[in-house]
Amino acid sequence: MDEKRPKTKLVPVPSKSIIPERNLGKPPIMEVLRLGIDFGGLTAVDDFNLTLSHTEIAGLIGPNGAGKTTIFNLLTKVYEPTRGTILLHGKDTHGMNTAQVNRAGIARTFQNIRLFSNLSVEDNVKLGLHNQIGYGMFSGIMRLPRYWKEEKHAHEKAMELLSIFDMQDLRGHRAGALPYGAQRRLEIVRALATNPSLLLLDEPAAGMNPSETGELMENIVKIRDVFQISVLLIEHDMKLVMGICEGICVLNFGKIIAKGTPGEVQNDPVVIEAYLGRRGEEDRRAES
Amino acid sequence: MSKTILKSPMRKNISIYALVIIGYIVMQCMIQTGNITSVLHGQLVPICAYIVMAISLNLTVGILGELSLGHAGFMSIGAFSGVVAATSLESIIPFAPLRLAVSMAIAAAFAGAAGFLIGIPVLRLMGDYLAIVTLAFGEIIKHLINCLYIGIDSGGLSFGFLGTASDLNLKDDGAVIVNGPMGIAGINRISNFTAGFILVMVTLFIVLNLINSRAGRAIMALRDNRIAAESVGIPVTKYKLMAFVTSAAIAGSAGALFAMNYSTVVATKFDFGTSILVLVFVVLGGLGNMMGSIIAATVLTILPEMLREIEQYRMLVYAVILILVMIARNNASFMAYLDNLKNRIVNAAKKTRKGGASVG
Ligand SMILES: Nc1ncnc2c1ncn2[C@@H]1O[C@H](COP(=O)(O)OP(=O)(O)O)[C@@H](O)[C@H]1O
Numbered sequence: 072m073d074e075k076r077p078k079t080k081l082v083p084v085p086s087k088s089i090i091p092e093r094n095l096g097k098p099p100i101m102e103v104l105r106l107g108i109d110f111g112g113l114t115a116v117d118d119f120n121l122t123l124s125h126t127e128i129a130g131l132i133g134p135n136g137a138g139k140t141t142i143f144n145l146l147t148k149v150y151e152p153t154r155g156t157i158l159l160h161g162k163d164t165h166g167m168n169t170a171q172v173n174r175a176g177i178a179r180t181f182q183n184i185r186l187f188s189n190l191s192v193e194d195n196v197k198l199g200l201h202n203q204i205g206y207g208m209f210s211g212i213m214r215l216p217r218y219w220k221e222e223k224h225a226h227e228k229a230m231e232l233l234s235i236f237d238m239q240d241l242r243g244h245r246a247g248a249l250p251y252g253a254q255r256r257l258e259i260v261r262a263l264a265t266n267p268s269l270l271l272l273d274e275p276a277a278g279m280n281p282s283e284t285g286e287l288m289e290n291i292v293k294i295r296d297v298f299q300i301s302v303l304l305i306e307h308d309m310k311l312v313m314g315i316c317e318g319i320c321v322l323n324f325g326k327i328i329a330k331g332t333p334g335e336v337q338n339d340p341v342v343i344e345a346y347l348g349r350r351g352e353e354d355r356r357a358e359s
Numbered sequence: 360m361s362k363t364i365l366k367s368p369m370r371k372n373i374s375i376y377a378l379v380i381i382g383y384i385v386m387q388c389m390i391q392t393g394n395i396t397s398v399l400h401g402q403l404v405p406i407c408a409y410i411v412m413a414i415s416l417n418l419t420v421g422i423l424g425e426l427s428l429g430h431a432g433f434m435s436i437g438a439f440s441g442v443v444a445a446t447s448l449e450s451i452i453p454f455a456p457l458r459l460a461v462s463m464a465i466a467a468a469f470a471g472a473a474g475f476l477i478g479i480p481v482l483r484l485m486g487d488y489l490a491i492v493t494l495a496f497g498e499i500i501k502h503l504i505n506c507l508y509i510g511i512d513s514g515g516l517s518f519g520f521l522g523t524a525s526d527l528n529l530k531d532d533g534a535v536i537v538n539g540p541m542g543i544a545g546i547n548r549i550s551n552f553t554a555g556f557i558l559v560m561v562t563l564f565i566v567l568n569l570i571n572s573r574a575g576r577a578i579m580a581l582r583d584n585r586i587a588a589e590s591v592g593i594p595v596t597k598y599k600l601m602a603f604v605t606s607a608a609i610a611g612s613a614g615a616l617f618a619m620n621y622s623t624v625v626a627t628k629f630d631f632g633t634s635i636l637v638l639v640f641v642v643l644g645g646l647g648n649m650m651g652s653i654i655a656a657t658v659l660t661i662l663p664e665m666l667r668e669i670e671q672y673r674m675l676v677y678a679v680i681l682i683l684v685m686i687a688r689n690n691a692s693f694m695a696y697l698d699n700l701k702n703r704i705v706n707a708a709k710k711t712r713k714g715g716a717s718v719g
C-alpha cells in the first residue's frame with residue numbers, strides 16, 4: 072500500500088530527520104512537525120520535529136523532566152498537543168484519540184508500568200490482540216463456533232509473542248505479581264501484540280540488571296528485524312542507547328538540543344554540557 | 360487478589376453453577392417434604408431476585424470498576440414495565456410461564472434502554488461523580504414512576520403523567536394498571552421459585568461468559584488501567600456502555616421477577632436503601648466474585664427474617680453482623696486462616712478419594 076504513495080521528497084523542516092538517508096525508498100513511518108504542549112503557563116515541549124524512517128531504531132534522551140515522556144503522551148494522544156502536527160504514514164492524527172492512534176499503528180510501553188495487573192499474563196497479551204480478534208459480544212456469550220476458533224487462534228498467537236521473551240510458562244500468572252523485569256517485558260509483548268508499525272518504549276531497561284539489559288538490547292533489535300517495525304525509545308542507560316540506536320535526539324527543557332548518530336551526539340559539546348557530562352559526574356560520584 | 364497463579368475460570372465457573380443447582384435441589388426437596396418454614400418459603404423468589412441484582416451490580420462495580428448507587432432504579436423500571444407487559448399480554452399468551460419469560464425480556468429491554476440513555480452522559484464522569492449521578496438517577500426514577508398512570512382497555516394501553524387515574528379516560532371495560540403513588544395492585548402472581556432459579560442460571564450464563572470473552576477482558580482492562588487499555592486500542596465508551604447496559608438489563612428482569620411475586624408493588628420499594636442493600640451484597644461477597652455475591656445475597660436476605668423472633672433488636676443484630684463480616688473480610692490474617700483451612704479440607708478430601716480408589 073506504501074507503493075501507491077508518490078515518492079516526492081518531503082518539504083524540509085528546520086530540524087530534519089535523524090538519518091535522512093535511511094530507507095529512502097519507503098516513506099517515513101512518522102513525521103512530527105513543530106509539536107508542542109503547554110501545561111498552564113509551563114511549556115513542557117516546544118518545536119519538536121522528528122522524522123522516523125521505516126525500521127529505524129531511534130533514541131530520545133535527556134535529563135529528567137526534559138519532556139521525553141510528555142512527547143510519548145503527545146504522540147499517543149494521552150495529551151492533546153497545543154501546537155504542531157503528527158503524521159503517521161503520511162496521515163494527520165489530528166482528532167484521533169489514544170485508541171485510534173494505536174489502531175493507526177503506534178504502540179507503547181509506560182515509564183511507570185501500566186499492566187492489567189489483576190489479569191493473567193496471557194490475558195494481557197490477548198488484550199493487545201483485541202482488535203485482531205473479530206467475534207462480538209453475542210458470539211462470546213453464546214459460545215458460538217467463532218468464539219472457540221478465534222480464542223484458540225488468539226491463544227496460539229499470544230504464546231508465540233510471549234516466546235520472544237521466553238515467558239510462555241508464566242501465562243497463568245497474575246500480571247501484577249510478576250517480578251519487575253518480567254512486567255517490563257510483558258508490556259513490550261502486549262504492545263507488540265497490537266501489530267504496530269512504530270513501537271515507543273519508555274525507559275525499557277529501568278530497574279534491570281546489566282545482564283537483563285544486554286538481553287533486552289538483543290531482543291529490541293530482534294523485534295525490529297522480525298516484525299519490520301520502527302522503534303523510538305527513551306532510556307538513560309547509555310550503553311543501550313549508543314549500542315542499538317541508529318539515530319538519537321537529545322532533549323533539554325522541552326526543546327531539541329541535538330540530533331544525530333550516536334557518534335555525533337556523544338561528542339557534541341552542547342549535549343555533554345547539558346546531559347552526558349553531568350551524568351558522567353553523577354556516575355563517578357555514585358561509584359566513589 | 361493477592362494470589363500469584365490465577366485459577367482457571369472454567370473450574371471456578373462450574374463450582375458457581377453447581378452451588379446454585381444444589382441450592383435449588385435442596386430447596387425443592389424441602390418444599391416437597393414439607394420441611395420448609397413458611398418464612399423461608401416466602402423468601403425464595405426475593406432471594407433469587409436479589410441474587411440476580413447482586414450479580415448484575417457486580418458486573419458494574421467489580422468487573423467494570425464503576426461505583427453505581429442507583430441500581431434499584433433499573434430494578435424499578437423492570438418491575439413496572441414487566442407487570443404492565445404481563446397484564447397486557449394476559450389474553451395473548453395464556454400460558455403463564457411463557458408470559459413471565461416474555462415480560463422479563465421486555466423488562467430487560469426497558470431497563471437496558473434506560474441504562475443506555477443514562478450511561479452515555481454518566482460514564483464520561485469518573486469515580487465519585489458517577490456515584491452521585493447514579494444515586495440521583497435512582498431517586499428520579501422513583502419519583503417519575505410515582506407520578507405515572509397506565510391503564511388498559513379494549514383500545515390498548517393509555518398513559519398519563521401527574522393528575523389522577525381518571526385522566527386516563529378509560530372505556531368501561533378498562534382497568535388501571537399503574538396508579539401513581541399507589542403503584543400496581545392486583546398483580547397476577549406468576550413468579551415462582553423455579554422461574555427465579557432459571558433467571559439466576561441465565562444471568563450467570565450471560566455474565567460469566569461475558570467476563571471470559573473478548574468483551575469481558577476489555578471491560579476488566581478498563582478497570583485495571585484505563586490509559587493502558589486505550590493504548591492497546593480498546594474503545595473506552597463502547598465497553599463501559601456494554602457493561603453498564605447489560606447490568607441494567609439484567610436488573611430489569613430481576614425487577615419483573617420480584618414484582619410478580621407480590622400482589623402489589625410501589626415505586627418507593629426500589630429506593631436508595633435497596634440500591635445500598637444490593638451494594639452491600641456485592642462488597643461483602645467480594646468485588647468481581649460472583650460466588651460471593653450469590654452467598655451474600657442469600658444469607659443477608661434470609662437473616663433479617665430469621666431475626667424476626669428478636670423483633671426489637673433485629674436491625675441492631677443485623678448491623679453488628681454486617682460490621683463483623685466486613686472486619687473479618689478485610690483482615691488479612693483471618694482470610695489467610697480461612698484459605699489455609701480450605702486447603703486442608705481439599706487436601707484431606709483428595710487423600711480420602713485416593714485411598715478409596717486404591718482399595719477399589
Ligand atoms: N499532566 C501534566 N501537568 C503538568 N505538568 C506536566 C504534566 N506532565 C508532565 N508535566 C511536566 O512536564 C515536564 C516534563 O515531564 P516528563 O515528560 O515526564 O519528563 P521526562 O523527560 O523525565 O520524561 C515536567 O516538568 C513535568 O512536571
Ligand SMILES: [Mg+2]
Nearest residue numbers: 139140141182
Ligand atoms: Mg519520563
